[in-house]
Every structure is written in C-alpha cells, then in structure tokens.
Amino acid sequence: MTQILEAPTADDLLEVVAATWSSFLGDESGELLRPDNSVESPAERASGCVTIRGGWNGAVLLELSPRLARVAASGLFGTPEDELVPEEIGDAVGELVNIVGGNVKGMLPGPSELSLPSVTVGTGFSVHVPHATAHLRVGFSWCGEPLVVRVLQS
C-alpha cells in the first residue's frame, strides 16, 4: 500500500529519480546518478514542470543541463545525440518530469490531478507557479552534468 505523506522528502525524490534513471536510462548499477546538493541549476537549461492540484497542491520541476537533456533523450529514444531534434528533447524532459511528478503525487494526500508536463528550454529564465513556494530541492550529478529537482508547495 502506498505510504501517504504530508509532503515529499528528499529521500522520496532520491528514490524516484534513481529508479527512473535505472529503469529507463541504463543506469542499472545506480552508479552514474549521484546525489549532489552542491550543484547549481544550470543557467542554460531544459526545465520540465508538472502541477498537482487537489488533496495536495504544488508543483514538481526538473532542471537539466542541455547536455544532460540530450543524453536523457538519446537514452529514451534510442537515438544518437547528434540525430535528436528539439521536439524529442522536449518530449523526453516532459516525460521525465511526468514520471517524477506522478510518483510524488502518489505519495501525497488525494484525490488530486497531475497536469500535463510543460517544458521550457533556454537561458536566464525562471519558472513561477502562482501561490506556490519552495518546499524541497534535491541536486544530482550525472556524469558531471547537473540535474536539479524542485518541489513547490501551495
């Protein structure tokens, strides 16, 4: 039975992200994705966002460096990095935040609804979710590339 929490914890995010990378991105050994809260959100990045509305209200964001976004898309699509098109990178980042956000939603009070993902790619932008404030931030390093997962709570 799913354990219902009041809010996700850093360990919850670690577990979900690690499971996703292990299952879908070839990191079966769990050695490539390393928790690292010293990583900064990359200035140029791909940012995926899903919102959760209902028994718990907030948002889950994934921020990846452009290189990590390409590597992830290459892994998901099975396509060499240099053959990827922008839509595929957006698709991949969107699906990754959907998976992390969906799993977070499953841990929280319901019923609630998960939004479709939105993905922004570029430099010098920030994502604001109305009425939501920072609840949790977990950083990872994947082969030297930064991944930041943020949870906002309304």
Next chain:
Amino acid sequence: MKILVADDSRAMRLIVTRTLRQAGYDGHDIVEAEDGQDALEKVRSESPDLVLSDWNMPRMTGIELLRSLRASGSDVAFGFVTSEGSDDMRSAAESAGARFLITKPFTADTFRAELGAVLG
C-alpha cells in the same frame, strides 16, 4: 496478437514497445496512439487484443478512453501504464474495467508479471 500503445509521449511509446520486446513479447503487432481520442479511433479501426494506455493525456485521458470503450460494449483487454499509482487511481482503474495498472518507471519483469495473463 495486436497491442495498442497509447501515450502522448513518443519516447514512452518507444519505451513500452522496447520493454514488451525485452519481456519476450516481440512477436506481436504494435499500433501507436498519441492520445485517448486517437486510441479510441484506433481500437475501432485496428481491433487490438490489448490496450496499454497512459492515464494523463490531452484530448481524452486514459480513464475516459476506457470508460468510453466499455460504454460502447468493447471488452478489449486494457491496462494502464502510468506515472500515477495511488490507491484511488488503482481503484478507479479496476472499477472502470482495467486488468492492471503498471506504474512508471517499470521493468521487463514488471511487464512479464502483469501481462502474462493476457499475452501468455
């Protein structure tokens, strides 16, 4: 057998197809749908033996798809492959007529365990 894979993410449709192969189900025809409405039309046109559907999709969600199918008299085998695996969603899925709900991320072993009763 023919399997319809419905997900708005093309990456995930590829992963589901890849995982079916890894699970030993590589002799089946795969049809793809990019949302619930597309899946509904393709169930009618392709007559699949199994539908593997995401839950949260534009135009028509997976649960709306399943309820539409059952309301129309279709008893096609249906399972969810979704990031959301809460108890209330599993209950809703079962009540609507789904045989299983697989949560993302998943493995080939998960597919074998859940799809074995349908695909053998």
